[in-house]
Amino acid sequence: MSGLPVIVDAASWLLILLGSFFTVVGGIGLVRMPEFYTRMHAASVTDTLGAGFLVLGLMLQAGFSLVTLKLLFLLALFFFAGPVVTHALAQAALHERIPPLLAEDRRGKAGAGGEPEGS
Amino acid sequence: MRVVSLAGFLFAFWLALSGHYTLLLIAAGAVCAMLCALVGRHMRVADHEGHPIHLWRGTLTYYPWLVWEIAKSAWAVTKVILHPRLPISPTMTVVRAGQRSTAGVATYANSITLTPGTITVGVSGNTLTVHALMREGAIDLEGGGMDSRVTRFEATA
Amino acid sequence: MMFAVAAAAVLLTLGLAVTRAIRGPTVFDRVLAGNSVGTLAILLLAVVGFLTGRPEFLDIGITYGLLNLIGTLAVLKFFRHGDLAYDASEPR
Known part of the structure; x- marks a missing residue:
């Protein structure tokens, strides 16, 4: 783990610092946001950018080895499992009639903007 | 196979x-x-839907683009979280998924959820209900840019 | 040194997530906080593994991640249907 080129070491420092920053931001959002649905958006910052940058930084430290491959698996796990859990959580909350705090509800009129696409 | x-x-x-x-x-x-x-x-999970290897060519261009989108929207959400007045405008909207296969619709719904600031809260057929942290996020999705990207990704099979 | 910084950041976030889990107010806030605690635990395992020079901790992290996914889904399914063996395709 020693003897890395200075550039690689600096890059991994930067990535780990960025990852730490976004992780903490997600945590702050989790506490600051006013209600459940908005809190989920904050948590997904931790799950995507925070975890992503941290793991990338660790990958640079590990060099080219099995450890890097395992970190890659971890990243893939976050990438594919994260949204599944988030979606299940949101759907369950909506099903239990937790009312979302909305500034605007476009479900009725969105047909004008959403419908013609993809046809 | x-x-x-x-x-x-x-x-x-x-x-x-x-x-x-x-x-x-x-x-x-x-x-x-x-x-x-x-x-x-x-258990019938090793099929077209559960193990979609036929999409491998699309992943090479689609996922890098998605990572960039995630980075952009995560930065937007970060700015909102750290803003002293917390300028959120939560919005619910409905978007249409133009994909033909279930794997395509699932990819689209997952991509929406994965980008911070927008979450798919409901799927029925080709209609996705989306909760967005900011109004702009919902309007962007209604514009259908990501939808056509995923449709192209699906068509690479 | 940089691993210590990362570990401190993850621990701070863990504290924030636990705050949310205690404050609630709905059960879904607590499940969300619990899921975040799981993610952060994985990150902490990875970082501590590097901090102590033993990256084998990653295996535990991957296992924890898989369990976290299943655990969260199981809790949600239980709240939704009151039954872990519920199958939507079965008539009841």
């Missing part, structure tokens, strides 16, 4: 996690991978 590729992936996963390459352990890994793939076939 899909069962064989699933067994191959599982075996590669075993080799990567184990790190010990003796004959006994490799043989055990091969047997486990084959058994799991057969169970997967029996």
